[in-house]
Amino acid sequence: MNVYDKAHELARALKSAPEVIEYKAASEKINSNENNKRMVDDFRKKQFELYSQQLKGIEPSKEQIESINNLFNIINLNSEVRNYLEAEMRFSRLWEDILKILGDAVDIDFGADLMK
Template identity: 30%
Template structure:
């Protein structure tokens, strides 16, 4: 059993050493060290979080909230470093998703792939 954990630690280290992670880390540090960029990104993420929480509670966001979120998104997309950071975050998310699929293949082989729309 410990061999699996060792392999997981190796995978974690490989991810940490990957170009994708290093790029993400560098962009994150650039945003953190730029007061304006950090504030812009924090505001955008807070708006996103508020909308997600409302949706999880079954509430529909107002037109004003949707418009505000869209405006904030357009602002952060225009900031070069934030835009690159968001692209790299998406790339890293795809890698993590791909790794998760590979890791869970034995369970899928055993139980089959859950059908779309069914909860897990």
């Protein structure tokens, strides 16, 4: 068994995986609409700010949590953005699972737990 052949086989399987196909299609839709792209980018920025604070041991304020929850509720009303975020979540889950399988096979932690 050639490891490289198996890696190429995995790559081909990923190209046809529903999670990958749906995520790519949703990404193209989001990137083709400047308003939707800005909405997602703003949401990501706020998520990252909260996450960064938490990593520093700083608890987010009630206002910050309410703000991001409100923003999530607003963007969730936009079906294209909602579909994108759902497709992204399914793809992320697939990717984490693959990293865990590979890490377990060689007994190395690739840090997949950090992405959760």
